[in-house]
Amino acid sequence: MPTIIACFKWVIDEAYIRRGFSGDLDFSSVDYKISDYDRNAIEEAVRLKGSHGGSVIAMTVGTPEATKGVKDALSRGPDQACFIADADFNKLEPSQTAAILADVIRSRIVNYDLILCGEGSSDLYAQQVGARLAEHLEIPCISFVQKVDIDGGQVVAERRVEEGIEIVAAPLPALVTVLPEINVPRIPGVKDTLTASKKPVMTIRKGDLAPLGGARLQTVGMTAARMDRICEKFGTEAAEITRFVDALRKKAVIS
Amino acid sequence: MAGIWIFAEKREQALELLNIGRRLAAKTGTAVSALLPGNPDAARDYIAHGADEVLLLPPLAADQSCEAYLPVIVEEAKTADPDVFLCAATPRGKELAARIAARLETGLCSSCIALNYDEGGKNLEMERIAYGGAAIQKVTCLTRPVMATIPPRTFEPVTAEAGREGHIRKLPAPPPSRVRVLERKVRTRETRDITEAKVVIAVGRGFEKPEDLALARQLADALGGEIGCTRPISEENHWLPQELCIGLSGIQIKPDLYLGLGVSGQIQHVTGIRNAKVIAAVNKDENAPIFGVADFGIVGDLYDAAPKLLQELKRGS
Ligand SMILES: Cc1cc2nc3c(=O)[nH]c(=O)nc-3n(C[C@H](O)[C@H](O)[C@H](O)COP(=O)(O)OP(=O)(O)OC[C@H]3O[C@@H](n4cnc5c(N)ncnc54)[C@H](O)[C@@H]3O)c2cc1C
Ligand SMILES: Nc1ncnc2c1ncn2[C@@H]1O[C@H](COP(=O)(O)O)[C@@H](O)[C@H]1O
Numbered sequence: 325m326p327t328i329i330a331c332f333k334w335v336i337d338e339a340y341i342r343r344g345f346s347g348d349l350d351f352s353s354v355d356y357k358i359s360d361y362d363r364n365a366i367e368e369a370v371r372l373k374g375s376h377g378g379s380v381i382a383m384t385v386g387t388p389e390a391t392k393g394v395k396d397a398l399s400r401g402p403d404q405a406c407f408i409a410d411a412d413f414n415k416l417e418p419s420q421t422a423a424i425l426a427d428v429i430r431s432r433i434v435n436y437d438l439i440l441c442g443e444g445s446s447d448l449y450a451q452q453v454g455a456r457l458a459e460h461l462e463i464p465c466i467s468f469v470q471k472v473d474i475d476g477g478q479v480v481a482e483r484r485v486e487e488g489i490e491i492v493a494a495p496l497p498a499l500v501t502v503l504p505e506i507n508v509p510r511i512p513g514v515k516d517t518l519t520a521s522k523k524p525v526m527t528i529r530k531g532d533l534a535p536l537g538g539a540r541l542q543t544v545g546m547t548a549a550r551m552d553r554i555c556e557k558f559g560t561e562a563a564e565i566t567r568f569v570d571a572l573r574k575k576a577v578i579s
Numbered sequence: 580m581a582g583i584w585i586f587a588e589k590r591e592q593a594l595e596l597l598n599i600g601r602r603l604a605a606k607t608g609t610a611v612s613a614l615l616p617g618n619p620d621a622a623r624d625y626i627a628h629g630a631d632e633v634l635l636l637p638p639l640a641a642d643q644s645c646e647a648y649l650p651v652i653v654e655e656a657k658t659a660d661p662d663v664f665l666c667a668a669t670p671r672g673k674e675l676a677a678r679i680a681a682r683l684e685t686g687l688c689s690s691c692i693a694l695n696y697d698e699g700g701k702n703l704e705m706e707r708i709a710y711g712g713a714a715i716q717k718v719t720c721l722t723r724p725v726m727a728t729i730p731p732r733t734f735e736p737v738t739a740e741a742g743r744e745g746h747i748r749k750l751p752a753p754p755p756s757r758v759r760v761l762e763r764k765v766r767t768r769e770t771r772d773i774t775e776a777k778v779v780i781a782v783g784r785g786f787e788k789p790e791d792l793a794l795a796r797q798l799a800d801a802l803g804g805e806i807g808c809t810r811p812i813s814e815e816n817h818w819l820p821q822e823l824c825i826g827l828s829g830i831q832i833k834p835d836l837y838l839g840l841g842v843s844g845q846i847q848h849v850t851g852i853r854n855a856k857v858i859a860a861v862n863k864d865e866n867a868p869i870f871g872v873a874d875f876g877i878v879g880d881l882y883d884a885a886p887k888l889l890q891e892l893k894r895g896s
Contacts, residue, residue: 338711338846339868349714418677419686447710449827450689455677464757465646467674480761486588486669488766490644494758505814538721540686544704545717549850551872553858557865560879565887568859571875577836577857578778578802578892 325378326437326474326496330369330402331425331454332362334386334393335447343548350548356389358396361442363509364502368472369440370401371507376474379403381433385424387414398520399512405523406432410530417541418452425453426460427534432526438479439499443468454501464494467501582609582631584661584724586652586675588645590621592667594736596729597629599694601737603663603703604631606696612661616648619747626745629737633745637752642760645671646678647753653682655750661724663703668728676728686720691727712827712850732774732830766820771805773823778804779834781825781852782818784811785841785862785881789818794885795840801892807832809848826851840881844869861885 337357342350358366369380382402384390386409394405408428416424429436439461441454451467458465466472470489471482480493481500512520530536558568572578583604585596593613600611610631615621622633634655636648656664656679666676668690680687693706702719705727709716720726773779780799782792792806799806806823813824825832826848833854840861842848849872852858860869861877861884870876877884 456681459681554874
């Protein structure tokens with residue numbers, strides 16, 4: 325029966341980010357969430373467990389505040405969580421995140437079969453951590469997957485490529501990154517939240533890990549994107565529609 | 580030959596990367612090498628378009644996919660030690676680039692939309708989108724090679740130059756892969772290119788059924804425009820082809836007029852229309868985020884507003 329690891333990231337909800345006066349990012353009223361597509365990764369892991377048995381480990385690298393995310397993840401069905409926490413872990417770039425995950429999986433998770441990641445994280449959307457993690461662990465990687473199943477000792481997946489779809493197979497253990505179309509993530513209920521708080525969490529600190537290498541990619545600037553628009557509203561009565569079309573004509577964007 | 584390396588699955592993507600490559604090579608006085616998968620006949624063409632060297636990747640076995648080239652590319656890169664390595668950000672290109680970067684122990688700027696040398700001419704500064712489109716992130720790569728993936732159609736293709744010369748070298752065939760292709764389903768690509776359209780009518784989840792897209796189509800026809808959509812419309816509902824999805828994981832457009840119908844206006848979509856001259860929208864929720872980023876917004880039901888708009892456009896012209 326397979327052991328499945330679902331990797332998720334606890335991220336700032338970008339919908340709450342504002343543009344500051346000097347074009348900086350204003351994070352003062354932000355909320356956090358499980359990175360959108362990682363909810364699909366967790367859901368798919370739990371779905372596979374439903375049909376093949378085994379167990380699901382939800383794994384994240386983050387700051388101690390991500391405890392909330394660990395609870396949230398566990399309320400979505402995994403059996404246990406692995407939480408790699410340090411106050412500095414909000415500044416990691418993809419190569420470092422992948423190295424940390426690889427270190428923990430190699431040293432602490434015996435006999436895993438499948439690792440699921442999201443297509444990309446909602447904040448960085450680097451689309452790297454999954455592929456890099458597979459390389460560190462020297463296991464096959466299948467990305468942009470819209471359908472996946474385990475069949476004996478192998479994983480069979482339908483993945484999106486430039487020209488259409490490829491159906492591929494790889495021996496386990498393997499890593500798969502999933503598209504959001506693969507499933508509809510559940511919305512945890514009160515009961516799920518209660519059971520989640522009883523599930524085991526393995527917490528790993530920076531000091532328990534091999535020394536972390538430096539960043540290879542350095543962020544030298546982060547500015548808010550500009551979107552200054554007129555923001556004029558119209559109704560649907562005939563006169564309003566005429567006024568709307570006139571406004572477009574005045575801007576000479578339609579003839 | 581250290582210098583600029585490029586890799587793309589398709590010719591049109593390669594021409595864009597060659598354009599960037601030539602520019603960077605001129606700045607640093609180095610050469611451009613293009614990896615060419617599959618078809619050796621295109622080597623001359625790549626040289627005419629700016630490659631100083633073409634590295635031929637032998638055809639793949641029937642059950643192999645593009646990433647099978649990974650060990651071959653990595654071996655060659657270790658020997659040649661390029662300064663910069665650019666890959667087209669197609670799905671397989673993105674995976675391959677991340678895996679090459681892991682093996683070469685270097686950094687990778689994903690979905691890079693601008694590259695420039697800093698004032699000292701030493702560091703290559705690269706821009707990308709972060710937080711779904713709310714931010715522009717500037718990065719530099721501290722290790723060699725500096726790697727980036729470039730979304731197709733971000734840069735102009737390079738034009739051919741007569742009389743260019745270059746080397747052609749064949750790389751070894753890739754070893755058998757652990758990921759085996761069992762079956763391929765080829766999709767016929769939409770030929771229309773809406774990145775050049777003057778008017779784009781974007782369809783969102785406010786539409787109830789696929790037949791209703793006729794409304795959007797009629798508006799597009801009346802305005803001489805094209806149809807685009809949000810990600811759920813193409814990827815979840817499959818009502819429109821993938822290449823019409825506008826936004827972070829889709830395409831960037833810059834029409835004179837963008838008109839969103841039943842589009843909520845979340846940042847990942849809106850980031851794809853940032854360069855539109857005028858943004859207009861119809862949404863029945865007056866608090867929809869699209870109204871915060873639109874010039875002109877109609878608060879109302881699209882099933883009510885769209886036919887009225889059509890009528891008004893016909894009346895006026
Ligand atoms: C990493 C990442 C990348 C993404 N990339 C993209 C991308 O490239 N492109 C993209 O589009 N999305 C992308 N998304 C998804 C994006 O966040 C939104 O979910 C998506 O854009 C919403 O699509 P929508 O506006 O069609 O649907 P919804 O958000 O469901 O909005 C539908 C809107 O229609 C309105 N409506 C309903 N009925 C009517 C009616 N009768 N008349 C008028 N209005 C009506 C509603 O008020 C609502 O505002 C991405 C998400 C993530 C996390
Ligand atoms: N800090 C993290 N902890 C656990 N998994 C992560 C983390 N960051 C990224 N991932 C996984 O890697 C995927 C791709 O992330 P990214 O490369 O940042 O786009 C995400 O969808 C997650 O599945």
